[in-house]
Amino acid sequence: MSGGSYYVPASSKWPILAGLAVGLFMIGTGIVLVFDTGMVLLPIGAAAIVTVMALWFRDVIRESRRGLYDAQMDRSFRWGMGWFIFSEVMFFLAFFGALFYVRVFALPWLDGEGAKGVSALLWPDFVASWPLMNPPDTNVVGPEAVVSPWQLPLVNTLFLVASSITLTLSHEAFKEGYRDTARNCLAITVLLGVLFLIVQGIEYYEAYHHLGITLQAGIYGSTFFLLTGFHGAHVTIGAIILAVMLWRIQKGHFSAHNHFGFEAAAWYWHFVDVVWIGLFIFVYVF
Amino acid sequence: MAPQSPPKATLEHSQSASGSATADGFQEEHHYRSGPLRWLLTTNHKEIGSLYLIFSLAMFMIGGAMALVIRLELFQPGLQMIQPEFFNQMTTMHGLIMVFGAVMPGFVGLANWMIPLQIGAPDMALPRLNNFSFWLLPIAFTLLLSTLLMPGGGPNFGWTFYAPLSTTYAPPSTTFFIFALHMAGISSILGAINIIATILNLRAPGMRLMDMTLFVWTWLITAFLLIAVMPVLAGVITMMLLDINFGTSFFNAAGGGDPVLFQHLFWFFGHPEVYIMILPAFGIVSVIIPTFARKRLFGYASMVYATAAIAILSFLVWAHHMFAVGLPLVAELFFMYTTLLIAVPTGVKVFNWITTLFRGEITFETPMLFALAFVVLFTIGGFSGLMLAIAPADFQYHDTYFVVAHFHYVLVPGAVFSIMAAVYYWLPKWTGHYPDERLGRWHFWLSVIGVNLLFFPMHFAGLAGMPRRIPDYALQFADFNMASSIGGFLFGFSQLLFIWVVVKCVRGGVKAPANAWDGATDLEWTVPSPAPLHTFETPPDLRDFKFH
Amino acid sequence: MRKGFALAALLAGLSGQFPISHATGWNMPVGVSQVSRDVYDLHMIIFWICVVIGVVVFGVMFYSLFRYRRSKGAKAAEFHEHTTVEVVWTAIPFLILVAMAIPATATLKNMYDASEADYDVMITGHQWRWQYDYMGEDVTLFSNMSTPKAQIAGTEEKGEHYLLEVDEPLVLPVDRKIRLLTTSADVIHSWWVPDLAVKKDAIPGFVNESWTRIDEPGIYRGQCTELCGKDHGFMPVVVHAMEQEQFDAWLAERKQAAAAEAGGVDREWGLEELVERGEKVYATVCASCHQAEGQGLPPTFPALAGNQALMDDLDRHIDVVVNGVSGSAMASFSGTLSPVDIAAVVTFERNAWGNETGDVVQPADIQALIAP
Ligand code: HEA
Ligand code: HEA
Ligand code: CUA
Ligand SMILES: [Cu+2]
DSSP states (O other), X not given: OOSSSSOOOSBOSHHHHHHXXXXXXXXXXXXXXXXXOOTTHHHXXXXXXXXXXXXXXXXXXXXXXXXXXXXXXXXXXXHHHHHHHHHHHHHXXXXXXHHHHIIIIIHHHHTTOSTTGXXXXXXXXXXXXXXXXXXXXXXXXXXXXXXXXXXXXXXXXXXXXXXXXXXXXHHHXXXXXXXXXXXXXXXXXXXXXXXXXXXXXXXXXXXXXXIOOOTTSHHXXXXXXXXXXXXXXXXXXXXXXXXXXXXXXXXXXXXXXXOHHHHHHHHHHHHHHHHHHHHIIIIIIO | OOOOOOOSOOOOBOSSOOHHHHHTTOOOOOSOOOSHHHHHHBXXXXXXXXXXXXXXXXXXXXXXXXXXXXXXHTTSSSOOSSOHHHHHHHHHHHHHIIIIIIIHHHHHHHXXXXXXXHHTOSSOSSHHHHHHHHHHHHHHHHHHHHGGGSTTOSOOSTTTTOTTTTTTTSOTTHHHHHHHHHHHHHHHHHHHHHXXXXXXXXXXXXXXXXXXXXXXXXXXXXXHXXXXXXXXXXXXXXXXXXXHHHXXXXXXXXXXXXXXXXXXXXXXXXXXXXXXXXXXXXXHHHHHHHHHHTSOOTTHHHHHHHHHHHHHHGGGOGGGGOGGGOOOHHHHHHHHHHHHHTHHHHHHHHHHXXXXXXXXXXXXXXXXXXXXXXXXXXXXXXXXXXHHHSHHHHHHHTTBHHHHHHHHHHIIXXXXXXXXXHHHHHHHHHHSBOOOHHHHHHHHHHHHHHHHHHHHHHHHHHHTTOBSSXXXXXXXXXXHHHHHHHHHHHHHHHHHHHHHHHHHHHHOOSBOOSSOSTTOOSGGGGSOXXXXXXXXXXXXXXXXXXXO | OTHHHHHHHHHHHHHHHSOOOTTOSSSOOOOSSHHHHHHHHXXXXXXXXXXXXXXXXXXXXXXXXXXXBGGGTOOOOOOOOOHHHHHHHHHHHHHHXXXXXXXXXXXXXXXXXOOSOSEEEEXXXXXXXXXXXXXXXXXXXXXXXXXXXXXXXXXXXXXXXTTSOBSSOEEEETTSOEXXXXXXXXXXXXXXXXXXXXXXXEOBTOOEEEEEOOOSOEEEEEEBOSOOSTTGGGOEEEEEEEOHHHHHHHHHHHHHHHHHHHHTTSSXXXXXXXXXXXXXXIIIXXXXXXXXXXXXXXXXXXXXXXXXXXXXXXXXXXXXXXXXXXXXXXXXXXXXXXXXXXXXXXXXXXXXXXXOOOOOOOHHHHHHHHOO
C-alpha cells in the first residue's frame, strides 16, 4: 500500500483467526448437540469469536481515528452494512414465509380444506386453528394457552418503539453537537433494549412453565420460538453494539460529521425494531 | 440506477483527530510478509483470488473423484464396488462439493482477481472481510468432508436434503453438515457484499455502470442474488437443526408442519442458486467471444437487461423442481409459465453471442474454443431445461437421469467450461506467460468428447425410465451407463491435463505482453502482465479509454 | 465444434428409428393411457421445436465460424446493435412458448381432475416397499421387490426383470378410472409408472391425488423416484392391469384370504411354524435395516443378533415392533403387519442368529395389545 487514497491494509491476522474461531464454535456446538458431551470447544469458540471481533474492530477504529479512511471508504462501509441488513431481512423473510405457509396452506389442508384437502383422510379428528392448540397427531401435546398480545408483548412493543425514538434523538443530538444529550439518549436506548430482553425472558418462562408453549408443542411452539428467539438474539447483538457505541462516544471517538459506526448500529437497531413490529402483528395479534 | 461516477478527488479525510491514534500503540503493517504466513493473512485481491481458484480446483478434483466412484459403481448393473449407503453419501457429497466448493468459489476467485482490474480499483472494497470470506471455506469443507468418517456416515440425503429424510431419518453427522453449510453460506454472503460494494463504489472515475464489462455486470447481479437467497438457505437449515435437536415440527405433519415447506424454502434458494452458477459464466463468455471475434459485443445493453430479467424471474420459478409433489393446479400453472419465460432473455443472450461472431474476424485460441463449446452445449442443456419446464411432461422426466443430463449440461460444459475458458483467457495476465496452446487444445478436445459421451446418453437413460440416485439399475439401462462411465473417466482424467497446463504456465512459457490477445479491449489489458501485486492504486485516467 | 450438428442429427435419427416399446428403448414410452399419450405428444412437440431452433441457431453459428475466420482473410465488421432484430428475436421465442403452453395447460388440467373415479386406491410408501389399500374393499397388499440378493451381488445370473419385479403387484382393472391417493409412512417416496405417465410424491402426513385409466391389459413397471434412504433403488412399482371380470375374481379371492388370515390369530401357534413364517417376514421387511444376519448397521440401525439387553426384555421387544420408536426410522408395525406376522417375526428374532431364548409369542397376545 501507499500512494493511493483508498486505504488497503497490508495484511491482517484477524480474518483467518475469525474463521478458525467460527469453526471452533460451530464444531463445539455440534459436539454438544450430537454427542451430548464436551462443553469445552463451544465456550472456547464463543470466547474466541468475541475476542477476535474486538481486536479486529479495534484495528478498524484505530485506522479510522488515524484518518486513513476517506469518503470513499465511508461509502464502502455504508454499502456493506446496507447489504448486510438486506441479507438479514431475507433471513427473517424465510421464517415469516414458513409461518404464513403453515397457517394459510398446511393446516387447512390437514383439516380437509383446499387443494390438498384429501390429506384429512389421515387425520380424521383434526381441526385446524391458529394458534394451533391441538396438533394433528395426538401424541404431540399442544400448548394449553397462548400469550396474550396485550400484556407483556405490548409492553415490549412500547419499549422497542420508544428505543427507536430515543436512538433517533441521540443521533440528531449528536449531529448538532450535543454530545451529552446524545450519550444520555443512547444510554436510555440500551436500557430499553435490556428491559425488552428481561421481559422476553419472563415471557419465555411463563410460556414454558404455565402455558405449555414449548419447542415440542407442535407448529405453534415451533414458529413462536423460532421467530421470537431469533429476534431476541438480534436484540441482544444490537444492544451490545449500541453499548459499544456508548463507550465510544464516551471515549470521544466520533465527530458530528464522522460517526458511521454509530449510524450503522442505529440502522441495525431500527431494522430489529421493524422485525418486531412484524412479529407483534403476525405472531401475537393475528 | 443512474450512472454515477465517484468524484475525482476522493481524498477528503475524516474529520476526527489523527494524531492521537498512534499514541495508543497502533502499528501499521507496512511491508508485505513473505512465506506461508503471507498467504494466510493477505488482504490482496489477487492473492485471495488465487486462493479461491486453488481451493476450487482442489474441490473439483475431490468432487470429481466422488463422481468417478459413482460412475464406477454404475458401470454395469449389480452392486460391485460399494454399498447403497455409501453410494448415497457419494452422490450427496459430489453434488454439494461441486456446487458449493468448486463452481461458486471458482467464480468468486475470478471475481476477486478480475473485478478490481476491470473497473480500475486498487483492491476489493473491504479487503479484510475478503480474506475472512475465503478462510471460512476450507474450514467449512474440512468439516463437511469429515462427516464421512463419523459414526453413521456423512450426509446421504442428496444435495437437496429433503426433510424428513434429512431430519428424523438422518445420520447423526447431519448437525455438522448443517454447520458446515452455515459457514459456507456466511462466506458467500460476505463475499457478495464485498463484490457489490466494490462495483458500486470503487469504479475508476469516469466509468459509468453501462461502461462496465459484462463480467462485472453479471457478477453485480449474481452478488445480489447471493445476498437475497443464501440467508434463506441459512434459515431453512436452521429449522432443520431445530427439528433434529430440539423436537420442533416444522417439517412434520404430526405437529402441524409440512415436509413440502422444506422444499419451498430450499428451492426458493435453490433455483436462484443455479443462476448464481451460470450468470458469471455468461459474463465470461461475453468478454471472450468479442475478443476473439475482434468485434464489439452485439447488443451490450440488451445483454445487461437480459441478465437482470433472468435474475428477477429466477425468484418466481422455484416450484418447477416440485411439479410432482402435488402442488395445487394454479401453482403448477404459474410456475410452468414463469419458467418458460426464462428462455426468452436467455435466448437473447445466445443470439447476441452468435451475432457477435457473425461477420467477425475469428480465431480459435483455447479460451475461444471453450467459450464456443459453452454456447453450443449450454444451449443444449437449456433446451432440456425447457422440456422439463412443461409440467405434464416433467411428471415423466422428474427425478430421472434426464434431469441429471440437463443439469450437467448447463453445469459442466456450462459453468465449468466457462471457468476453464476464463482461466485460459486470463492466465497470461496472472502469470505473464501464455498457456501452452497445443496442450490446451488437447485438453479441450478430450474434454468435449468426454463430456458428451458422459452426459448425452443420460438423456436416453432418463427417458427410458432410469431414476436418479440409485446405486443399481435394471438391465435395459446398461449400455447407456457403460457409455457414460467411459465418458466420465475420459473427461475426468483429461482434467489432469488442465492441471498440467496451469502448473506449466505458472512456471514459465511464452512471455505475454500487457495486452495478451490482440482483440482484447478491456481495462485489465492496460496493466502489465503479470499484473503487479498492486494495480490502480491511483485511479486510472479513463478520459481517452474506449469502453467495450 | 461440429459436434453440435452431429448430436442433433443423432438425436433426431434415433427418435425416429427406434420403435417405441414399453419402458425400454431410447425414448419416453408412449404408454397405455390417454394421458400418457398426451404427455408423449407434448414431449415430442417440444423436442422437435428445440431441434428446429437448434438447427437454425447452430446453423448460423457454424456458418459464421467457417465463413468469418481470420485465416480466411475475414475482416471484422463494425455493427453492434440493431433494435429491430433484437425485438424480433425476443418476440418469436415468446410466441413459440405461448404456443407450447396451451396444450400443456390442457393436459395438466386433465391430469388434475381426479373426480368421478370408479376405484380409489391408497398407496402408502414405506422404507422400502409399497402398500396398496383398495379403499372400501377391505383389501390391503404389500409389494416388496422380489429380485434375489444373489442377483444383485452378481453371484447369480440376473433375470429379465431384474430389480423391476415384486411379490405382489398392484392389480387394476382396465378401462376404469382409478383414483390414486399417495402418502407415506416415513420419508418422501414417489410412485412412478412410466407407461401410465403417473408420478406422484408420497408425502408423510399428507395425501396427494392422481388418477389413471389403463387401456390395455398388461404388466407395467416403474420405480420409486424420490430418494428415500438406503434401498431407494430397490423399491419397484409393478402394476398388473387386467379385464374387469378377472379383476373382480382376484378381488374376491383376496377378500377371502384376508378373512382366513384374520382367523389364524385365535389359534395357538407352535415355535417351529412361527419361526418359519417369521423368517420370511424378517427377510422382506426387517432385513433392509437390521441386515440379513441381524447384525444391523450400527449406529444407525441397531443389531438384533446378540443384543442381550433386548433378549432380556421381551416386553420391550414386542413394544418396539408394535409401536415403533418415535423420532427414528423404526416404524410402528401394528398397522402394516398382521398380528400373526408380528408374533412370528419377534419369535424368529428371539430364536435366530444365536439368540436362543426359546420364547414363543402368540398372535393372540399381539392382537390384544393392538386392539384391547
Ligand atoms: C447452471 C445451472 C442451471 C441452469 C442455467 C438451468 C437452466 C434452466 N433449467 Fe435447470 N436445473 C439445474 C441447473 C440449471 N438449470 C439443476 C442443478 C437442476 C436439478 C436440481 C436437482 O434436482 O438436483 C435443474 C432442474 C431443472 C428443473 C426441474 C426438473 C425436475 O427435477 O423435474 C427444471 C424444470 O423446469 C429446470 C428448468 C430449467 C430451465 C427452463 C432453464 C432455462 O434457464 C434454460 C434457458 C435456455 C435455453 C432455453 C436455451 C437458449 C435459448 C434459446 C436458443 C432461445 C430460443 C429457445 C426457445 C424458445 C425454445 N431445471
Ligand atoms: C457443478 C457441478 C457439477 C459438476 C462439475 C459435476 C460433474 C460430474 N458429475 Fe455430477 N452432479 C451434480 C453437480 C455436478 N456434477 C449435482 C448437483 C448432482 C446431484 C446430486 C444429488 O442427486 O443430490 C450430481 C449428480 C451426479 C450423478 C448422479 C448421481 C445419482 O443420481 O446417483 C452422476 C452420475 O453419473 C454424476 C456424475 C458426474 C461426473 C462423472 C462429473 C464429471 O464432470 C467429473 C469430472 C471428474 C473429475 C474432475 C475427476 C478428476 C480427478 C481425477 C482424475 C483424480 C483421479 C480420481 C480417481 C482415480 C477416482 N453427477
Ligand atoms: Cu422409496 Cu425411493
Ligand atoms: Cu430451477
